[in-house]
Amino acid sequence: MARGKLRIHLGAAPGVGKTYAMLSEAHRRVERGTDCVVAFAEHYDRPRTEAMLHGLEEVPRRRLEYRGAARTEMDVDAVLARRPQVALVDELAHTNVPGSRNAKRWQDVEDLLAAGIDVISTVNIQHLESLGDVVESITGVRQQETVPDEFVRRADQIELVDMSPQALRRRMAHGNIYAPDKVDAALSNHFRPGNLTALRELALLWVADRVDEYLKQYRSEHRVSAIWGSRERIVVGLTGGPEGRTLIRRAARLAEKGAGGEVLAVYVAGTDGLTSASPKELAVQRTLVEDLGGTFHHVVGDDVPAALLDFARGANATQIVLGSSRRKAWQYVFGPGVGATIARESGPDLDVHIVTHEGAAKGRGLPVARGARLGRARIIWGWAVGLAGPPLMTVLLGTVHLGLANDMLLLLTVTVAAALLGGLLPALASAALGSLLLNYFSTAPLHRWTVADPKNIVAIVIFVWVGVSVASVVDLAARRTHQAARLRAESEILSYLAGNVLRGETSLEALLERVRETFGMESAALLERGDHQAPWTCAGRVGVGPPVERPEDADVDVPVGDRLALALTGRVLPAADRRVLAAFAAQAVVVLDRRRLQEEADRARTLAEGNRIRTALLAAVSHDLRTPLAGIKAAVSSLRSDDVAWSEEDRAELLEGIEDGADRLDHLVGNLLDMSRLQTGTVTLIIRETDLDEVVPMALGGVPADSVTLDIPETLPMVAVDAGLLERSVANLVENAVKYSPDGTPVLVSASALAGRVEVRVVDRGPGVPDEAKERIFEPFQRYGDAPRGAGVGLGLAVARGFAEAMGGTLDAEDTPGGGLTMVLTVRRGRRTGTARRGRPPARAPHRRRPVPETPRTTRKAGFMSSTGGTPQSPTRVLVIDDEPQIVRALVINLQARKYEVDAAHDGATALRVAAARHPDVIVLDLGLPDMDGVEVIKGLRGWTRVPILVLSARHSSDEKVEALDAGADDYVTKPFGMDELLARLRAAVRRAEPAGGDEDEALVETDGFTVDLGAKKVNRDGKDVRLTPTEWHLLEVLVRNTGRLVGQKQLLQEVWGPSYGTETNYLRVYMAQLRRKLEVDPSHPRHFITEPGMGYRFEK
Structure with a gap:
């Protein structure tokens, strides 16, 4: 089957x-x-x-x-x-x-x-x-x-x-x-x-x-031998030399560029089983390639290129990495080498990389311009050919008789060979010796130094002249070749230095290393001193051996001015290298100056950053000090007031406001001190194994009980932390999360164990933070967006992360699925298991903070302040806009005690909605609101109402005051404030908004058909009260207060219905028709409610 x-x-x-x-x-x-x-x-x-x-x-x-x-x-x-x-x-x-x-x-x-x-x-x-x-x-x-x-x-x-x-x-x-x-x-x-x-x-x-x-x-x-490049496989050919490590690392970098890249290191040994490489070095390279995720292979073969290519094709490799050859130029006479053979035989599907390495590119100094131009080996060979060649050639010519002309040509060939190998002097010696031997053995009379035939004398002279000429030409060519090589090397160095000047990227140590490699020295150092008497100090050094303390102790020193010197050790360089060394020394000075300028710029940047932080600290601390102080001072001045008999409940509320303000000040000072300890490294840790359910609940005492949900598993292990620092960290995280969470959405504080750590997660459903700002929010004095609104110095998250890292943990921010921000606090896991908590609820710190009492929503009655400044003659409605509960509480208590009707809003959007719905007589506004700046709220209100606006803010600079007043505010009071002063300014603002005269007669408007009592909000027609809806009354009131004046359609719509109804003219047509039906004798021919087509309406008595 x-x-x-x-x-x-x-x-x-x-x-x-x-x-x-x-x-x-x-x-x-x-x-x-x-x-x-x-x-x-x-x-x-x-x-x-x-x-x-x-x-x-x-x-x-x-x-x-x-x-x-x-x-x-x-x-x-x-x-x-x-x-x-x-x-x-x-x-x-x-x-x-x-x-x-x-x-x-x-x-x-x-x-x-x-x-x-x-x-x-x-x-x-x-x-x-x-x-x-x-x-x-x-x-x-x-x-x-x-x-x-x-x-x-x-x-x-x-x-x-x-x-x-x-x-x-x-x-x-x-x-x-x-x-x-x-x-x-x-x-x-x-x-x-x-x-x-x-x-x-x-x-x-x-x-x-x-x-x-x-x-x-x-x-x-299917016996497929062609290479299929489905994934990158890189074969590294190793010889067992130290350059193998460089090749392996280069191959690993190439493999990383492609998905699923693989490195295969190969060493080819002979068929006799013997290896010429060091076993120790091969073991090191095997370990390196395995650490980099590759494999090491040992193959046998006498033909190294063929063995490597066979292995590469068998492994379906796509690339081969080889080191550049160590062979001398003359050795290529015997064969092209492994690299060239593999490159030629690899075919189109296999890429070959030739990688330079230390063994192939060691610095040996600049080519010399004079002296031993051809190298010692060539000169020795030249002298050997020049001295031994003519006698050997003469012996050979003695066995065969070719004639004088052929003998001269063959001896001239020896001279040319000596010139090619050894230069001028060996060639001259060869020419002289050849001429003597030619005269003695080849010209008549033989075996005598005399010359019988004058033609032979001319031939010998020509022979010597040709030999000398050829030797001179070869020597001149060698000299020009070496001069060109030296100039090329110098130009490369000068180009390198010029590029460094333009880019400004090379460090002093890198430049000194280039000097050392270029001239083949053991060490290179840049020395400096303050003046002629000051000792030399080392500004930078590379290489081996003992450090050079003075330029005189170096093998080569190049002074740069009176205070700097480039010192090299290893060997004495020829004078011709001084010019290039001087260029290196000048560039070293430029690099040193640039480094010092960069250090000065960094110090200046640090100072500027410090100034910025100090400015931010002063601004933030000023606001966060003034705000709780404002609540404290308002409560204290209220309690000291003699014109109001405070009830016990009001007195308790004011005292609680004082306590809350003091707690906020204590929290602010604590965060400042904590950040100071973190920045100075003076945090003292007491690491103990602690149960999270004993620490986390204590951190929640500063927030409302219904704003946080706690989820700590009963089986959670203990954590190795400093309990005090952990409590402060969690408290700051929870306070921040509650601040940005929507109303009615509690913050979740949960914990879980993962391997050797425990995570505490604080999850909110607020607006969240974009990825690019997730690290910036942990910087000191940083609030997301740097918006100058709301409370907070911007230290809470910075302190929390500092404490977490001090305890060996981490603190990171990540997105909450569905919207919001999650703070993940990771701490070390303890060795013991946490205590069981079955049968008892988790502990929670006592909570003292009470919510702001609901302001009564009483019916608004028209009335004006007494000109004497006492209690209002009839209730005046005040809208208080502030996000600080203790300040709102103090204002509500004081205003209600003085018979004001009060509405409250904690943000700008709510304030605009309440103002449009409740039509307050005066507005008290804080500028630092959580959702928008108070100036924007002023502009929004001024688009449709002229109600007095009294700004109450901790912003104390003249520019901020001018900005608020220009936007439409009527007065400006700086926190902290006295309650008596605030009430006096509020009464003055309302008085300025009263109609001129302010007597009862002007509050009563009579026509021949009906009477309007503005104070009582009544309309009487033919002795009977006319029932008007609130909207109809508001429309009538606006028109009557502007008797005889045109009131535009937009003004009527915005004052009666609100700022968003400026274009709904159909509303006006409907309600004006209703007013005419109720008050006009002939609604089709109105006498009192006159329409100005396309413009608005006018009331006439």
């Missing part, structure tokens, strides 16, 4: 869609007529997965009892009896209930495959047995249910079901994976972005390796 085929859907984490993909495949096969059944599949109450099960045949499960509970498992025997073509089996790593056919579900799948049934299954990457340790280090949880890698690798098909961590977390946040009550815990533990990213990488790499195995198997079965 043929074995069934196994197809596996592999995922990085739960919820990526493995089961859904498996069921989708089943539907496709059923549509094609395949007999397919669901042997076991879980939908986990996920609607889409559950819907996919409809229409598929499910084999009934087997029911088992386990620990008193009923469990269901896959019925393998039922599936075997049913014998479908394809069976769907979910959760391959599942452990079966005792009493099942097999202990593991993958063993059940093995039985189905052995019976010839094809199986489609699912598994997560963390359940592979070989990855258990890796997964535990990532997630902190040891996987108990695993599948042998070998079983999964034998699968006929493996399909990766992939999803990005962000998309998976969104699915989790939307409730598509786990139940809503488990979402927050999952997002803060297993489904953290880092965990998901690491697991996804594991899955991708594992599948990539599996694909690579398939590819190797296919190439082997």
Whole structure:
């Protein structure tokens, strides 16, 4: 019987869609007529997965009892009896209930495959047995249910079901994976972005390796020798020399540029088994390549290029990295070398990289312009040829008689050879010796020094002249060649120095290292001194050996002015190198000056930053000191006032405001002192193992009880922290979160254990912070956006992170799924387990802060302040706009005690809505509001009303006062303030808004048909009161107060309906028609409510 085929859907984490993909495949096969059944599949109450099960045949499960509970498992025997073509089996790593056919579900799948049934299954990457340790280090949880890698690798098909961590977390946040009550815990533990990213990488790499195995198997079965660049494989050819480390690192960098790159280091030994390389060096290189994630291979072959190419093609490599050759130029006569051969034979599919290294590019000094131009070896060979060549040639010519002309040419050849090898002097010696031997052995009379034939004398002279000329030409060519080489080297150095001047990137040490390498010296140093008598000090030094203390102690010194000198040790350089050395020395001075200017600029920047911080500190501290002081002073001045008899409740409220203000001052001073301790490094730690449920609740005492939800598991281990610092850190985080959370949405404080650490998460649902600002919010005196509104110096998060790092932990910000910001405080885990808290609620610090009392929403009555400044003759409505509860509380108590009607708003948007709905007589406004600047609120109000606005703010600069007054404010009071002064200014603002005269007669307007009593808000017609709606009365009041004057349509709309109704002219037409029907004798021909077409309306008596 043929074995069934196994197809596996592999995922990085739960919820990526493995089961859904498996069921989708089943539907496709059923549509094609395949007999397919669901042997076991879980939908986990996920609607889409559950819907996919409809229409598929499910084999009934087997029911088992386990620990008193009923469990269901896959019925393998039922599936075997049913014998479908394809069976769907979910959760391959599942452990079966005792009493099942097999202990593991993958063993059940093995039985189905052995019976010839094809199986489609699912598994997560963390359940592979070989990855258990890796997964535990990532997630902190040891996987108990695993599948042998070998079983999964034998699968006929493996399909990766992939999803990005962000998309998976969104699915989790939307409730598509786990139940809503488990979402927050999952997002803060297993489904953290880092965990998901690491697991996804594991899955991708594992599948990539599996694909690579398939590819190797296919190439082997089909005998494919061509290179397929499916992934980057880089072969490094090693010789066992020290340059191998450079080649391996370079290959690793190349591999990193491509996905799934692999490094294969290869050393080729001879077929005799002997290695010319150092075993110790090869061991070091083997360790290095393995540390970089590559593999080391030892192959045998006499032909090194062929062996490397065969290995590369066999491994399906795409690149070969070789070191540049150490061979001398003359050695290339015997062959092109390994690198050149491999580059020529590699073909179009295999790239070859020749990498320079230390052994091939050591500094040996500049080429000399004079002296030993040809090298010592060539000069010795030249003298050997010049002295030994003529006698040997003469002996050879004695055996064969070629004639005088041929003898002269052959001896001239020896002279030319001596000139080519050794230069002028060996050639001259060869010419002289050759002429003598030619005269003695080849011209008549033989064996005598005399010359009988004058022609022979001419021939010998020509012979000597040609030899000398050739030697001179060769010597001149060698001199010019070496001069050109030296000039080329000097130009390269000068170009390098010029580039450094333009770029300004090279450090002093890098420049000195270039000097040392260029001239082949042991060390290079730049020395300086203050004056002629001052000792020399080292400004920079590179190289080996003892440091040079004075220029005189160096082998070479190049002075630069009176106070600087370049000192080199190693050998004495020729005078011709001084010019280039002087250029290096001048550049070293430029680099030194640039470094010092940079240091001065850094110091200036530090001072400027300090000034900025001091300015920010003064501005922030000024605001945060003035605000609580304002509440304290307002409460104190109220209690000292004699014109009001305070009730016990009011007195308690004012005293509580004083206490709250003092607590805020204490908190501010504490944060300043904490930041000072952190910046000076004087934080003293007392690390002890502490239970979180003893520390965290104490940190919540400064916020309302209903603004925070606490979730600390009972089984949470203890933490190794300083309890006091942890409390301050959590308190600052919670205070910040509560400040930005929407009303009615509590902040969640939760904790969880992960491996060797414990995380405390403070989760809010506020506006959140963009990624680019997540680190900036932890800087001192920094608030998101630097908006000058709301309370806070900007130290809370900086102090919290400083304390966390001092305790060996971390503090980071991340997005809250669905909107908001989550602060993640990580601390070290203790050795002991936390104390059980079953049966008792978590402790919580007592909370003293009380909410601002609701202001009464009484009906507004028209009335004006008494000109004598006492209590108002009839209630005046005041709108208080401030986000500081204690100040609002003090103002509400004082104003209500003096018979004012008070409305309160804590932000700008609420203030604009309340002003439009309640029509206050006067507004008290703070500029530092949480959602918008107070100046913007003034501008919004002035767009439709002239109600008096009294600014009450901690901003005390003249520019800020002018800005508020120019925007439309009527008065400006700086916090802290006295209550008597504020009330006096409020009365004055209201008086200035009263109509001229202010007597009762002007509050009563009579016409021939009706009477309007503005004070009583009544209209009488023919002795009867006319009932008007509030909107009709407000419209009538505006027109009557402007008797005889045109009132524009926009002004009427904004004053009656609010600032957003400036264009709704249909409202005016409807309500003006109603007024005319109620008050005019003939509404179709009005006498009192006159329409000015396209402009507005006018009231006439």
